[in-house]
Amino acid sequence: MPGALLDNYFKSKNYKKAIITNQIYLYGNNRDNSVKMCVVVDNTGLRKYSSLELNELEMKFRQDMSGEGYDNLEILFLVYTDNVARDRELINYINVWLLDVKSNKIIVYDNQPQNFDGIEAWIEDIAFSEKKSTRKISIPIVSIILILINVLVYIALESKGSTLDVYFMLNHGASSWELEFKEMELYRLFTCMFIHFGIEHLVNNMFMLYMIGVQIEKIYGRGRFLFIYLLSGLFASLVSSMANMLIGRNDIISGGASGAIYGIMGAMIIVLWFNRKQAGEIIYRFIILVILMVYGGFTDTGVDNVAHIAGFFSGIVIGGIVYMTSKKQDIKNAS
Structure with missing residues (x-):
C-alpha cells in the first residue's frame, strides 16, 4: 500500500496519516473548519471491499467529523483495482478514482470530482510506483x-x-x-x-x-x-x-x-x-x-x-x- 512518495506528497500538504486496515489508509487535513480526506484502498487481492462497505466507512467518517463540529467534509477514495468492470459500481455510492493496475491509468468518471487539492496533477506518477514497490516487499x-x-x-x-x-x-x-x-x-x-x-x-x-x-x-x-x-x-x-x-x-x-x-x-x-x-x-x-x-x-x-x-x-x-x-x-x- 502507500509508500514514501504518496506519504511525502500528503505530508507536504499537511495531511495526517491513519492506517485503518492493511488495505485501507486514510489521509486527512483540517483547514479553516473544513476537512479533506483521501482514502486509499487496495482492491486487488482476494479480499475485496464492496461499494456498501466503503459507503459505510464514509458514513462513519462523516458521523465522527460531524460530532467534532466539522460539517464541511470532502472525501475522495483512491481505489487500486485489477477489475475496472467490477469496481465501476463504486461511482454510484462514493466519490472515487479508480487506479487500474493493469493499464497503470487513472480512471475518473464524469460524475466524479475532477480535482482534489491538486493531487490530480501528480497521482498517476506516484500511485503506481508505490503499488509496484509495495508488491516487491510482500513476503509471506x-x-x-x-x-x-x-x-x-x-x-x-x-x-x-x-x-x-x-x-x-x-x-x-x-x-x-x-x-x-x-x-x-x-x-x-x-x-x-x-x-x-x-x-x-x-x-x-x-x-x-x-x-x-x-x-x-x-x-x-x-x-x-x-x-x-x-x-x-x-x-x-x-x-x-x-x-x-x-x-x-x-x-x-x-x-x-x-x-x-x-x-x-x-x-x-x-x-x-x-x-x-x-x-x-x-x-x-x-x-x-x-x-x-x-x-x-x-x-x-x-x-x-x-x-x-x-x-x-x-x-x-x-x-x-x-x-x-x-x-x-x-x-x-x-x-
Whole structure:
C-alpha cells in the first residue's frame, strides 16, 4: 500500500496519516473548519471491499467529523483495482478514482470530482510506483518460517534416527492417544504438527503449505493466519486422538502438518465464499479439489483422515469467525 512518495506528497500538504486496515489508509487535513480526506484502498487481492462497505466507512467518517463540529467534509477514495468492470459500481455510492493496475491509468468518471487539492496533477506518477514497490516487499514471512521449522525438525530427527521408524517418532513427539490422555502428555497434540514420516510426507505437506499458506497469510494477515493454522492443527490432533481412543486403536501413531494445512484450506473456503462474485467458478473448483484430496486419503491406509476432516471444518469455523471479526473491526478502527 502507500509508500514514501504518496506519504511525502500528503505530508507536504499537511495531511495526517491513519492506517485503518492493511488495505485501507486514510489521509486527512483540517483547514479553516473544513476537512479533506483521501482514502486509499487496495482492491486487488482476494479480499475485496464492496461499494456498501466503503459507503459505510464514509458514513462513519462523516458521523465522527460531524460530532467534532466539522460539517464541511470532502472525501475522495483512491481505489487500486485489477477489475475496472467490477469496481465501476463504486461511482454510484462514493466519490472515487479508480487506479487500474493493469493499464497503470487513472480512471475518473464524469460524475466524479475532477480535482482534489491538486493531487490530480501528480497521482498517476506516484500511485503506481508505490503499488509496484509495495508488491516487491510482500513476503509471506509466517509461511516461510513454518516451512523452515518443519524442514529443520525433519533434518534433526533424521540425524538421530529414521523418521520412518514409528517407535523412534513416538519417542520424539508423535501423537498417541494413550500417552496424551492416560499419561497426560498433551504437548504431543502440538509437537506432532511439526514431525513427518519420511521425505515424501514432508515434501507433499510443505508444497501444500506454501501454495495455500501464502495466499491465506496475505488475506488474513500474519497474526491471524498463524492463529488459524495452529488452532486448526491442535483441533485436528485432538479430534484424531479422541477418535482413536473411542474405537480402541492403540496402535495408531501419527504426525504431520496436514491437519493444520486442511485448516487453512477451510479458511480459504470462507474467503472464496464471501467473495464468490469475484471468485466465480474458483470456489467450486477448490471445493472439488478438497473432496478429491479427502477421497484420496480414504484410499490410503496410512492417512489420518479424521485429522484432515477435523482440521478442514475447524478451519472453516475459525476462519469464518476471524474473517467476520476482522471485517467488523475494519469499520471500528476508523473511529
